[in-house]
Amino acid sequence: MRIIIVGGVAAGMSAAARARRHDETAEIIVLERGSEVSFANCGLPYHVSGEIADASSLLVQTPESLRAALNLDVRIHHEVTAIDTAARTVSVTSPAGAEELSYDALVLAPGASALVPPLPGIDSPRVRTLRTVGDAVALRERVTSGAARAVVLGAGFIGLEAAEALRHAGLSVDVVELAPHVLPPLEQELATLVTEELQALGIRVIDGIGAASVEHADDADTVVLTDGTRLAADIIVMSVGVRPDTAFIAAAGIDTVRGAIVVDDRGRTSADGVWAAGDATASVDAITGAVRPVALAGPANRAGRLIADDIFGMEASRRITQPLGTAIVRVGDLTAAMTGANRMALDAAGIAYRTLHLHPNQHAGYFPGASAIHLIVHIAAGDGRLLGAQAVGTEGVDKRIDVIATAIRAGFAATDLIDLDLAYSPPYGNAKDAVNLVGMVAENVLNGRLSLWYAAEAETIGESALILDVRTPAEFATGHLPGALNIAHTELRDRIDEVHQAAAGRPVRVLCAAGVRANIAHRILVGNGFDSASLSGGIQTLRHWFGADIERVLTSEGAYA
Amino acid sequence: MRIIIVGGVAAGMSAAARARRHDETAEIIVLERGSEVSFANCGLPYHVSGEIADASSLLVQTPESLRAALNLDVRIHHEVTAIDTAARTVSVTSPAGAEELSYDALVLAPGASALVPPLPGIDSPRVRTLRTVGDAVALRERVTSGAARAVVLGAGFIGLEAAEALRHAGLSVDVVELAPHVLPPLEQELATLVTEELQALGIRVIDGIGAASVEHADDADTVVLTDGTRLAADIIVMSVGVRPDTAFIAAAGIDTVRGAIVVDDRGRTSADGVWAAGDATASVDAITGAVRPVALAGPANRAGRLIADDIFGMEASRRITQPLGTAIVRVGDLTAAMTGANRMALDAAGIAYRTLHLHPNQHAGYFPGASAIHLIVHIAAGDGRLLGAQAVGTEGVDKRIDVIATAIRAGFAATDLIDLDLAYSPPYGNAKDAVNLVGMVAENVLNGRLSLWYAAEAETIGESALILDVRTPAEFATGHLPGALNIAHTELRDRIDEVHQAAAGRPVRVLCAAGVRANIAHRILVGNGFDSASLSGGIQTLRHWFGADIERVLTSEGAYA
Structure with missing residues (x-):
């Protein structure tokens, strides 16, 4: 039995290692076009920054170590140029020349290449992508040999990691993003926090503009x-996206969709005896059903492993799961993370949803070092099913996103989050953890006990409703919506007549700093017969939504502090 | 409508706050025997240590703030001495005298008291429990006024927090635990790590002995x-456990079991119009079905909230969930956490299970600061359902336990952990996260591709099997099981004849440092026809299992380093 695996990084190497565990005698050949296999592609930016001083530590395995431990035949600088699926052969070119290899099973894991748009001058030697250890070493060399100014084109995950790495290394850095804000998959009201953190690091952020x-x-x-x-x-640094490396695959008659290899839930392609996994394959999004490549290491590794199982007829009941697209990035002292669908994906898929904004602390407020997690959760408008979550904060962000990703995988409704038994002591969380609170707020929203209004309405809501700000007068004085009535939530019961007079039959739109006091006030207002709604996420989310434009929206005039 | 709530901390105050949100007009009276309500009982040790300098920050709410925000009638120093469930009245004593109050709905959340065993001299004024803000203030005062030596009786969660707090404050501290090891709910092979950390903090640990x-x-x-x-x-400091405060409740004819109030899954007691929640109630364990009080803040808060819903006929479909007993404690630089059942609970319940030991890093090994999470997972022997998990480490422990707690709540099998899409970038995790790895190992075990042997067998296994140590000779020389054959895993294929000769028909029991290389070797051995098994968790778990006794088990003789 000969298994040929094309591509020796995440998906390919997982398939190879798993295949050996299934069969001591199989011949397993890994053909890698580049000069490294099984390298830590997610670690590359940290060599550019110098945090990972030795580039060799990014080489998790070498052809030699893989031969010794797993008896794999790993051939670097070997590029597959053609596949004959009928004859079960691949054409390979290498420094030794061209050859043909036959296979019993073929695993395609060629990955994706950095996209380089065809701009004039883009072939300058100063333009570099960041996809290989060679890229990282080259950038590190320039950084340590006098480079002073860097421009990063594209502010996605790798772009931001590259920008911070270059800044960390002492360069002045401009980040240019064509989309309206950095980290485009992140919602606007979280992305402004990332922009501010980048600016605090001394990085110039230019968004909504492309390179010519x-x-x-x-x-x-x-x-x-x-x-x-x-x-x-x-x-x-070019970091505007990636494109599957699949020209030779489509030419072999294997089905692709917009350049990505089509696979079923066992990783099988349209050709008998040919499997595929990783960045070059198309996945079906678990939430929206959208079909597209998902360039993430975890799903690639797991798909490679399952393909080896399928080749040997093992684990016949297991399937490659649809990805949630869980992702995370460190930016300065912040962590930004997400799982499931965002607004844009939900809108594109036509899924009706409600959005919740919370700012809970990562651990007990009375314990030193408490800090807020700014959390957004999208839930299905009907059954409250969890659709997606995003968070930004300094601590505990990864934990909450991982818990919610697990809950989404379980098919949980948001209200199921109420009952999660999460580990609590003051250094780690709260008796009502951030995730539990999401469930509690969701339940109130779904059952109509809590009505929400949103930051996007802030500039017009005053035309048709009374804005009631239930913060203290001192907080109110620091900035509020024009025309807002200020009654602290603790005084609301005694001053409800003032609200009646000011509202004059109009709805009341209530707000506070983060939503907690406004939710209490909302229940008082409802109990007194008002049409009321509470600002989702409060003034904090309002500030995050408008970012640098917040001065346009808030005023401190008319405050009686 | 008058709701009377007995007990003003976690469960009681959650019920009171939620009730107000449901009804602006209800009369809500909270009767608290002590002098504080809604205080941060989990934060008490951190005031003793001085980490939380101001005891008032432990008072999350006061009767005044609860009156202002929620219109609650909170009465401290009010003790309920009797209940007439037929007349719907409670008898109350307070500094103002005795009175009777009628109720429409009664919520019992009296909590639990620290157990004080009837030892001679236990009434010494130097003996103190740690359950109230008053306790914490008193201990802090003694700490800052010359106390130099402390003895903590009971090394459970609160005992360890108290011990560390007192040590942090500069005292010499002895911890005495009657059970065989500190933190009795933690498995032996993790508890030794906690013992070592306590000793590294300068705390003397005396286990397996009680006070006379x-x-x-x-x-x-x-x-x-x-x-x-x-x-x-x-x-x-007495911290040997707690006991429900329920004498007046049983006297009223409300059902209790071993002192704990019996409630159904809506928090209803055996008496009409009477609900109960919190540390004084009995819960049904989600894994084992055992009935006992679970003194944890999270479940108490959530049960209190659901009781308010039930009183008002809301959320009729939601039920109080059975607790997993998820818990966590910080000890020095370590975190120890657990969820679900441990060996003792599984054995007592007669549930057949397999145990996995892993030592994955909390984040990418090539990223600075990588450290191991020592992880134990119990899975059902048949269907692989997740039964319980425990972990000790310096970082990322809380996240993994919370993810597994969520997976247990979802009813996942261990193999479902393979497919969790967890947030990965090098500072936060691995492409195959610790939790994914648990699933992968579990799958191999459940499907027979991986056979395990355990540290408990280490002292006798050599009598009936060849012990094959596949670490490098240099590692082998640092300590190995007597009589073990040493062949590095990378040489095993070439030296398989040596194994045949040494085994002479006996089974082979293979081991390495943490289990990864031994699992590779195991597959090679199986591929060569051997009866093989791999040591769960490797030498690391062996060392943790035996703790200070490890010198008895390992030898460095016979090593050819």
């Missing part, structure tokens, strides 16, 4: 943006 | 242990 061209000169390049802005650069 | 008496003298007390050991003490 690169002008090369001996001393430095210039990145020219579509609005004419000119950015000098000793290093230009 | 306390001898009081003007200058210092002496705690006398059952083996005659005498421990001088300026402070003695």
Whole structure:
């Protein structure tokens, strides 16, 4: 039995290792186009920054170590150029020349390449992607040999990691993002926090604008943006996305969709005896059903493992699961993480949903070091099923997103989060953990006990409703919506007549700092017959929604502090 | 409508707050025997240590703040002495005298008291429990006014927190635990890590021995242990457990079991119009079905909330869930956490199970600061259902236990953990997270591809099997089981004949440092026809199992390093 695996990083190497565990005698050949296998691609930015000093520590395995431990035949600098699925052969070119290899089972895990848009001047030697250990080493060399200015094109996960790494290494850094905000999959009201953190690190953020061209000169390049802005650069990092490496696969008649290999839930392609996994394959999104490549290491590893099982007829009942797209990035002191669908994906899929905003502490408020987790959760409008969650904060973000990702995988409704028995003591959480609170708020929203209004309505809501700000006068004075009536929530019962007079039959839209006091006030208002709603996430979310534009929205006039 | 709530901390105050949100007009009276309501009982040790400098920050709410925000009638120093469930009245004593109050709905949340065993001299003024803000303030005062020596009786969660707090404050501390090891709910092979951490903090650990008496003298007390050991003490903290405060409840004819109030899954007691929640109630364990009080804040809060729903006929479909007993404690730089059942509970319930030991890193090994999470997972022998998990480590322990607690709540089999999409980037995890790895190992065990042997067998296994140690010779030389054959896993295929000769038909029991290499070797051995098994958790778990006794088990003789 000969298994040929094309691509020796996450998915390919997982398949190879698992295949050996199933069969001591199989011949397992791994063909890797590049010069490294099984390397830590997610660790590359941290070598650029110098946090991982030795690039060799990014090489988790070598062909030699894989031969010794798993008896794998790993061949680097071997590129597959053609597949004959009928004859079960692959054509391979290598420094030794061209050859043909036959296979019993073929696993395609070629991965994806960094997208390089065809801009004038983009072939400058100062332009670099960050996909291989060679890329990281080259960038690190430039960083340590005098480069002073970097421009990062694309502010996705890798772009932000690259930007921070270059800044960490002492360079001045501009980040350019075509989308309206950095980290485009993150919701607007969380992305502003990331932008502020980048700026606090000394990184210039330019969003909503793309690059038009690169002008090369001996001393430095210039990145020219579509609005004419000119950015000098000793290093230009391209991180605008990736594209599956599948030209030779489509040419072999194996089905692809928009360049991604089509596979079933056992990793089988349209050709007998050919499996595929990893960044080059199309996945069906678990929430929206959208079909697209998901370039994440975890799902790639697991799919590779299951393919080996399928080749040997093992674990016949297990299937490759649809990905949730759980992802995380460290930006300065912040962590930003997400799982499931965001607003854009839900809107595109036509799924009706409600959005909750919470700002719970990561641990007991009375315990030193408490800090807020800014948390957004989307739930299905009907049954309250969990659709997606995102969070930004300094501590405990990864834990909450992982718990919610697990709950989504379980098919939980948001209200099921109420009953999770999470580990509590003051250094770690709260008796009502952030995740439990999501469930409690969701239950109130789904059952109509809590009505929400949203930051996006802030500039117009005053035209048709009384805005009631239930913070203290001192808080109110720091900035409030124009025309808002200020009655602290503790005084509301005694001053309910003032609300009647000011509302004059209009609805009341109540708000506080984070939503907690406004929710109490909302129940008092409802109990007194008002049409009431509470601002989701309070003034905190309002500030995050508008970001640098918040001065336009809030006023401190009319405050009686 | 008048609701009377007995007990104003976690369960009681949750019920009161929720009731107000349901009804602006209800009369809600909270009767609290003590002098504080809604205080942070889990935060008490951190005031003793001085980490929480101001005891008032432990008072989350006061009667005044609860009146202002929620219009609650909170009466401290009010003790309920009798209940007439037919007349729907309670008898109350307070500094103002005795009175009778009628109710429409009664919620019993009296909590539990610290157990004080009837030892001679236990009434010494130097003996103190740690259950109230008053206790914490008193201990802090003694700590800051010259107390130098403390004895903590009972090394459960509160005992360990108290011990560390007192040590943190500069006292010499002895911890005495009657059970064979500290933190009795923790498995032996994790508890030794906690013992070592306590010792590293300078705390003396005395386990397997109880206290016989306390001898009081003007200058210092002496705690006398059952083996005659005498421990001088300026402070003695009693933390041997708690007992529900239910004498007045049983006297009213409300059903109790071993002192705990019997409730159904809506919190209803055996008496009409009477609900109960919190530490005074009996719960049905979600895994084992055992009935006992679970003194945890999270379940108490949630049960209180659901009782308010039931009183008002809301959320009729929701039920109080059976607790998993998820718990966590910080000890020095370590975190120890658990969820679900441990060996003792599973054995008592007669549930057949398999145990897995893993030592994965909390984040990418190549990223600075990587450290091991020592993880134990019990799975059902048949269907692989998750039954319980425990972990000890310096980082990321809480996250993994919370994810597994969520998976248990979902009814997941261990193999479902393979497919969890957890947030991965190098500072936060691994592409195959610790939790995913549990699933992968479980799958191999359940399907027979991986056979395990256990540390408990280490001292006898050599009598009937060849012990094969597949670590490097240098590792082998640092300590190995007597008579073990040492062949590094990378050489095993070439030296398989040596194994045949040494085994001479006997089974082979293979081991390495943590289990990873031994699992590879196991597959090679099986592929070569051997009866093989791999040591669960490797030498690391072996060392943790035997703790200070490890020198008896390992030898460094016969090593060819």
